[in-house]
Amino acid sequence: MRIALDAMGGDLGPELPIRGALAAITDRDDLEVVLLGPRDLLERQIAEIAGSDSRVSRRLGVEHAPETVSMDESPVEAVRKKKNSTIMVGFDLVRNGAADAVVSAGNSGATMAAAIRKLGRLPGISRPGITSFFPTLKKPVMIMDIGANVDCRPKHLLQFAIMASSCSRLLCHIDSPRVGLLSIGEETGKGNALVKETHALLSASGMNFIGNVEGRDVYRGDVDVIVCDGFVGNISLKISEGLAEAAMQMLKTEIMKTLRAKIGYLLIRKAFRSFRKRVDYAEYGGAPLLGINGTGIICHGTSNAVALRNAIYVAADMVRHQVNESIIRTLREYAS
């Protein structure tokens, strides 16, 4: 299993990707990682960080990719003009069979565009999308789409449900994932025009569709997959991150007001850390691109080494469990 990792994608340069790759290959004997970026720079930094450990050199490669796509670049432009960018080179490796998957913490739109350009769509899929794990009171839930498709038709949401279900079944080992449709009321008939039509499609599909779920149910964990268009999904994700951050900051402000609370905080700190770990996206290993004819994972620009390592694991799991083959089969079964 060989995973290509964009070493220039994150906000902080190649150090964290190198550390993430080292953690992955140290931990799992069956993994190789190819770092994507300027060869000289990467080889120098790998030598600095890992020394000349022969176990490392055998399973950590470098593929030269001199160009980098920045976060605010237009995906379409980037794919057209930067043929030698890390992500283009990465998906080339997958196309040529030299790698099994690409992981990038760079420009997610450009990563999706590069994947589609180099690998194409899975047969029958109209719109590839991005799914992500959200922490809940129980198991994490997969939400799709979280930003690739802002204007969707019911058919697209049906396909998101099929793709995310395959992923949930194989990665989370859930026999028959419960699928919910994000809406503004649980009753059938509640929601906007897109949701109402999608409800009918999902009901008729034969999937384990449990109906509409409301925003406040997302974090309860009573459903395994939630489908929505990419506009709503992206706002749900970002608003959650923003609220979590703001709430921590507000709580800290309150705690810092009295000595008593400060002392209390020292005693409680470990619980706080466990809590953070539980809600931390980093633990969940990035957001799989689904619907492309290959495997790709995008990560936050701020991903640390643990997040990148976990994304490598998820990519490897997706390849090993043949998620794409399952999507194609399920699509035939439920949406024909």
Added chain:
Amino acid sequence: MRIALDAMGGDLGPELPIRGALAAITDRDDLEVVLLGPRDLLERQIAEIAGSDSRVSRRLGVEHAPETVSMDESPVEAVRKKKNSTIMVGFDLVRNGAADAVVSAGNSGATMAAAIRKLGRLPGISRPGITSFFPTLKKPVMIMDIGANVDCRPKHLLQFAIMASSCSRLLCHIDSPRVGLLSIGEETGKGNALVKETHALLSASGMNFIGNVEGRDVYRGDVDVIVCDGFVGNISLKISEGLAEAAMQMLKTEIMKTLRAKIGYLLIRKAFRSFRKRVDYAEYGGAPLLGINGTGIICHGTSNAVALRNAIYVAADMVRHQVNESIIRTLREYAS
């Protein structure tokens, strides 16, 4: 100033509305409250709770409304079939000049439908909507629409911006409220079709439009008004409530794992409470209906007496500051 309060709207019967009304009239000499519900029941409960205090009887009235609309009733059916429901009677009082505003913690769709039926729309407004205060790191932000209009056109979002701006200017005393458009990227051109067209309308309107804001900016407090369609707004609201609840529960679970953390919690408890108060919707006094030819506020079904009291204050402020007159003026100025 006379505010009609639905005594049967909340999940918990008339006790909390009665306590909320008493708190409001005790606190503010210029307020009268009319409780809406079955006369016998209300008079008995008022006597139990308030005794025969003459200050109370002078400024706390009862208007007989034998019917109640339940939470899951269809708004259209409720308005058609229950002519003597609390909300229908309430907006009748406003129409006849016997009350200045209605506050209800009942079925929000039915409250909106009753308001439109009894009072009509403000001239020039196509779609009345619901706005709500969200807590942020700085001042609360008003978001509109949070659920009344699930399928919107750009013109509707422009009108939401105008209505919420008037409200923000008069209720929060902000000279020129900064208006943001909820989207999935800050740059112009990011978003779905609705957002892109609305961006152009808002840019040309002459309002203090600062451009797109992302989900993660909502809680930063760098904007005074955020506009979105009611589907996205409702999901944003509910997902925030759900996350806040789930996060508190997860944190508590972690704290209860060790004695050390439990002791820490005792020391920190006050800070936790201040934090909760800061993020508690109850402090913000409900969600104004905007665009109706009158004044109405809807509250959570779980509203306590403080929340209902605060909603009464907001209703009184809206009438006193002539929010509707300002909306009509601003609409002429910005959207003609």
